[in-house]
Amino acid sequence: MKINSKIATAVFGLAFAGTAVHAQSLDDAKKAITAEQYQKAKTMLKNLTVTEATKDENYFYLGWVYLKQDEADSAKIWFNKGVAVNPKSSLNYVGLGAVARLNKDQAGATSNFNQALALAGKKDSKPYVYIGKSYLLTNNGAPLAPYSASPADAQAAIDVLNKGVAINPKDAELFLTLGDADLTQLKSDAYSNYSTALDLDPKSPAADVAQGVLIKYANNFDDAIKDFQAALQIDPNFGPAYREWAETDARWAKNDPKVAVDKANEAITQYKKYLSLTDMSLESQMRYADFLIFAGKYDELQALTKQLSTSASVNLRVYRYLGYAAYNNKDYPAGLTAMNTWMTKADPKRIIPLDYTYLGHLQIASGQDSLGMQNLRKAYSLDTTQTDVLGEIARSLYTQKKYKESGDAYALFVSKSKGATLPDLFNEGRAYYFAYDPKKPDTTLLAKADSAFSQVQQKATKPVAAVSLFRAYTNDLRETDRNNIKGYAKPFYEQFVALTTAKATISDADKKSLVTAYDYLGTYYELIAKDPTKAADNFSKALALNPTDPQALDYQKRKK
Known part of the structure; x- marks a missing residue:
């Protein structure tokens, strides 16, 4: 019988098309997920939910892809469809538990996980694998962070994965996931678990x-x-x-x-x-x-996220990254607009402490200091490891001349942050010094200032003239009884003079401060030590630097 070539072509085409569809099996889709080819995996799995509509695993893995893409609401739809197809689908109950956990519904997560394990077969370790993976998921798309799981979540993952190992010690994915859980806490067990996974597969x-x-x-x-x-x-x-x-x-x-x-x-x-x-x-x-x-690479990041933000199907998280990039590129208006978009439109569960940090930085850089500090404090309250924000708060308060609050913020920053430096400690002292009001004397402020300056000198590789000068200023203010001067500032002015006059070049600012030091020392030797020779010497040095110095000129008049 003669076969029409067009019909033959169509028949063979359908045959090959059928083969191609068949080739896109669940295993193929799972390989695409592992290879992070999420769009390809979704296309395959959506086809499978049509061609193999009664196979509940197809729905689970499709939902899992959505979870990997930070789309928990869409994932839940597919997990529920999987349960509708098979009410005893343990994996889809795992998926529902994962969604509940990401929504901070711990009771719902526990209930669904327990239901999944109750429905699992005696040798079925996959529910254990994916419960373990669920504990390692985050719902906020946080920027690259190798240790994102909390110790409690990591331990919960390890516990359930070990139960899976007990029923099926030949499942390589169990050991791979165990290694991932160990890695989040930098546990040495990670290496042996990864090695076991390689031995098994x-x-x-x-x-x-x-x-x-x-x-x-x-x-x-x-x-x-x-x-x-x-x-x-x-x-x-x-x-x-x-x-x-x-x-x-x-x-x-x-x-x-x-x-x-x-x-x-x-x-x-x-x-x-x-x-x-x-x-x-x-x-x-x-x-x-x-x-x-x-x-x-903030320039490239800003270009990428700006382009992505124009997409109709944009993930809101793009605005987070656009805000981060623009801040680092000092494009504060664009950064503030992007961060406000993210913070107002994203699900509150997706907001992380670092978002408040960047929003605060951008607000301060845009002149919105009060709002900025409020958000930086929010960031610190949510994550006390973000100690660098304390330094930003302290600096902003200092700029606003809120010196007492600035000193307190610097003190907390210096005590908590490994990133705090000696200049930060010096600024703590200066903030407390400027916070002191002689009309409302609070000597604890002077004590805190002097303590900070003292620590700077102790920790510095060599004495710092500016610190000696501020210690002198601070200790001079301790002389609340001007009729009974003790000379608390004397050793610090002397140290400042010695350090400054040893410099190769003395700046105009140095000269001005030297005049202040010589005037103090001259007055001390005239009125307290009763040493006219040293008094005259210091006032002469003051006049040599500033011939119009009123205090030194007044001394000369008195002597004449």
């Missing part, structure tokens, strides 16, 4: 990459890159290996100035390879934005 590029990430955080960059290369030998198109390679190069650049430029450029190259191997989805580009923050 030697063809897993994800396990090699995970092991490389762990080594990266030990700053063993060469060996980390070897692990990424090993992953690429297994699968040359495994994008996450290039992403982690890029982030390793960026960390290397920060740690070694000798290779900083080369490694920073190489990092960009590797990251672009990663992007080329993903589907260039918005989420992939958002991860690139994370990387640009880590790498300090």
Whole structure:
């Protein structure tokens, strides 16, 4: 029988089309998720929910992709559809528990997780895997942070994953996720768990990459890159290996100035390879934005996020990054507009302490000091590890001449932050000094000022003239009984004179302060020590620097 060529073409086309659809199995979709090809995975899984509509796993993995993309509401829709298809779907109950947890509904999370485990088969370890992963999820899309899970969440993940190991010690994904949980707390167990995952599945590029990430955080960059290369030998198109390679190069650049430029450029190259191997989805580009923050590439970050913000399907998180970038680029109006958009439109659960920090910085830079300090305080109250904001608050209060509050903020900053410097301690002293009001004398302010100045001198490699001068000023104010002067300031003025006159060049400001010191010392020797020779010597030195000095001229008149 003769076959019409057009019909044959159509039949064979349908046959091959059917094969192509069949090739897009759940395993293919899961591989796409692991490779961070989220758009590709979503397309596959949406097709599978049509062609295999009764298979509840299809709905779970589709919902999981939405969770990975920080879209919990959409994820919940698919998990509920999975439960509707199969009321005994343990994985979809895991998904519902993950959504509840991200929504800070701990009771709902626990209930759904328990339901999932009750429905799981005796040897079914996947619910344990994904409950563990759920504890490691964040719902705010925080910028690149290797240790984002809290100790409590990490331990909850470890506990449930170990229960999974007890029922199925051959599941490589269990050990891979255990390693991830350990890594968030920098536990040494991470390495052994990643190694076990590799032993169980030697063809897993994800396990090699995970092991490389762990080594990266030990700053063993060469060996980390070897692990990424090993992953690429297994699968040359495994994008996450290039992403982690890029982030390793960026960390290397920060740690070694000798290779900083080369490694920073190489990092960009590797990251672009990663992007080329993903589907260039918005989420992939958002991860690139994370990387640009880590790498300090704020010009490129601002350009990227400005472009992404014009998309109709924009993720609001773009505005966060646009705000961060614009602040670092000193484009304060654009930064403030972007951060206000993020803070007012994003779900409050997605706001992180760092957002308040940047908003506060932008407000202060835009002249909105009161609002700025309010947001910086909010950032610190939510995350007391953000001690650098205390320095910003202290500096802003000092600018506003709110010296007592500034001194208190500096004192807290110096005591809490590893980033505090000797100039910050000096500013603490100056703030307390200027806060003192002789009309309403509070000697505790002088004591705090002198203590701060004293600490600066003790910690400095050599005495600092400016500190000696302020100690002199401070101790002079201690002389509340002007009829019974003790000379508290004398040793500090003498130290200031010795340090300043030893300089190769004496500035005009130095000369003015020297005159003040000589006047004090001259008066001390005339009235307190009764040493006319030293009194005359000091007043003569004052006049040599300032022939119109009233105090020295008055002394000369009295002597005549």
